[in-house]
Amino acid sequence: MPDLRFTAKTAAQTEIPRPKRGEGQWALGYTEPLNKNEQSKKDDDPLNVRDRILYTYSKRGFDSIDPADLRGRFRWMGLYTQRKPGIDGGKTGALEEEELDDRFFMMRIRTDGALLSPEAIRALGGISTDFARGTADITDRQNIQLHWVEIEKVPEIWERLEAVGLDTIEACGDSPRPFLGSPVAGVAKDEIIDGTPAMVEIKRRFLNNPEFSNFPRKFKTSVSGHPSLDGAPEVNDVAFVGVEHPEHGPGFDLWVGGGLSTNPMFAQRLGVWIPIDEVPDVWAGVASIFRDYGYRRLRSKARLKFLVADWGNDKFREVLENEYLERKLLSNPSPEAATRPGDHIGVHEQKDGKFYIGLAPVVGRVNGALLTGLADLLEQYGAAGARLTSYQKLVVLGVEADQVDALVADLETIGLQANPSNWRRSTMACTGIEFCKLAIVETKQRAADLIASLEQRLPDLDVPITVNVNGCPNSCARSQVADIGLKGQLVLDDDGRQVEGFQVHLGGGIGEITRFGRKLRAHKVTSAGLDDYVETVVRNYLRDRTAGESFADWIEHADEALLRGDKALEVARS
Incomplete structure (x- = not known):
């Protein structure tokens, strides 16, 4: 545990009330661990597990791994045990974690918004092929996620990653999770400011740093x-959002306390202006508040969003300024909404006259061969590299104008489309029951099948409609903020059998609108009936909308019968 900067007296000076019962807030004197997760972190800084992986576990094998490392500290190295095959969703919450464990690992490789060189992408492809049975998924946190990784192979994987500037450190755990950055940073014509230097400095100073390796829970940055x-930014713990100041020019607003899962909350906009060279210090201030004042007693309340909700914007800003930054932040209006979609799909001219190309794999699922092929094409066409996006897509940057058409055609041959259908462009899916121990239903293949079906049923959709498919309530694919959000659970079909299905959220979004999806009372859809249900609701929208009305706006006033779909569908009613 790092030395605490603040005592109960300091907290009293800033008018922070002491809770009636301890919530495990270090700054208020509650330093004794209140659950097994906190005890494990106190027993040994999770960053120390790296040496045990390198010098003990990788040499002695899976059975040598201390359970406290296996199901706890390994996460700080980007490693989770994956789900043992053959365990159905009904047993997810009934079995102990060790009963769900396979002897293989999921590995998250963080990119932190960096431009991936052809060499880096080729290294990722080779690692996938050689050590992960060809698996590779682009996540909505700009990670590459692998499966089937054996503990014996981890040191060589790390060595290959480090050779191209990549790592897995703190890709999971109660730590500074991988940072989200703009995939078109430094090249977009309409960019307000390039945040890359700030992210690089945050990572240099605070990642793999014991002072920031023990948060109450995960800490997500944008x-x-x-x-x-x-x-x-709406769904991150801390987000720096580009904004113009009338006198000082481009800088960043600060948003805090966003997060989804079972208690979704949007980030609060503090309405400030921060110059880029001060962003790392402000990040450290927010992270330190979370470390020192965050709730550690209950894991279910340990995210920053709960502290922000309890304190409010004014108190949070006061503590940040007075106790951590020791200076005032300059007030400035926050951006109200996005000016356009943020997935960057398609061909766009850069400010230097070259072009970037936004590409859509199917729900982020790629593989080692595809990544290797992408690296070959980047080299062949002289592109600068590629970045991953917050929507399970990727963007190729630095393409000469006379090379664009040929490169787009060649990229399509390896499975990357620059002109995808709405359904391929706008559908995301989490890992699901195939590999995830928390999942209840299958997601990746189910979402891919849904895309193929809707491309046949509704090929000429004239407006964007997003579909986010989640395997459990944790919302790793943001089910609450999609036009059609699907939260996996077991439901009853028309014959009363328990089958895979989804709770439906309708009309949510982030970016151009910020809204949680509408839930219909007792409305759930079976996985088998999903294609019919989505088609029916979208056709109802197309028939009932007013001119220029978006799907999300239509949901706000549509008759509930139109949202429930055809009664002949397999809809479970409780």
């Missing part, structure tokens, strides 16, 4: 100066 809000 830094983007693009007006599309392409770093999903």
Whole structure:
């Protein structure tokens, strides 16, 4: 545990009330661990597990791993055990974690908004092929996620990653999770400010740092100066959002306390102006508040969003300024909404006259061969590299104008489309029951099948409609903020059998609108009936909308019967 900067007296001076019962807030004197997670972190800084992986576990094998490391500290190295095959969703919450464990690992490789060189992408492809049975998913946190990784192979994987400037450190755990950045940072014509230098400095100073390795829970960061809000700032713990000041020019607003899962909350906009060279210090201030004042007693209340909700914007800003930054922040209006979609799909001219190309795999699922092929094409066409997006997509940057058409055609041959259908462009899915121990239903393949079906049923959709498919309530694919959000659960079909299905959220969004999806009472859809249900609701929208009305706006006033879909569908009613 790092030395605490603040005592109960300091807290009293800033008018922070002491809770009637301890919530495990260090700054208020509650330093004794209140649950097994906190005890594990106190027993040993999770960063120390790296050496045990390198010098003990990788040499002695899976059975040598201390359970406290396996199901706890390994996360700080980007490693989770994956789900044992053959365990159905009904057993997810009934079995102990060790009963769900396979002897293989999911590995998250963080990119932190960096431009990936052809060499880096080729290294990712080779690692996938050689050590992960070809698996690779682009996540909505700009990670590459692998599966089937064996503990014996981890040191070589790390060595290959480090050779191209990549790592897995603190990709999971109660730590500074991978940062989201704009995939078009430094090249977009309409960019307000390039946040890359700030992210690089935050990572240099605070990642793999014991002072910031023990938060109450995960801590998610977004830094983007693009007006599309392409770093999903609304749902991050801390977000720096590009903004203009009338006197001082481009800088960043500060948003805090966003997060989804079972208690979704949008980030609060503090309405400030921060110059780029002060962003790392402000990040450290917010992170320190979370470390020192965050709730550690209950894991279910341990995210920053709960502290922000209890304190309010004024108190949070006061503590940040007075106790951590020791200076006032300059007030400035916050951006109201995104100016355009933030997925960057398609061909766009850069400010230097070259072009970037936004590409859509199917729900982020790629593989080692595809990544290797992408690296070959980047080299062949002289592109600068690629970045991953917050929407399970990727963007190729630095393409000469006379090379664009040929490169787009060649990229499509390896499975990356620059002109995808709405359904391929606008559908995301989490890992699901295939590999995830928390999942209840299958997601990746189900979402891919849904895309293929809707491309046949509704091929000429004239407006964007997003579909986010989640395997459990944790909302890793943001089910509450999609036009059609699907939260996996077990439901009853028309014959009373328990089957895979989804709770439906309708009309949510972030970016151009910020709204949680509407839930219909006792309305759930079976996985088997999903294609019919989505088609029916979208056709109802197309028939009932007013001119220029978006799907999300239509949901706000549509008759509930139109949202429930055809009664002949397999809809479970409780």
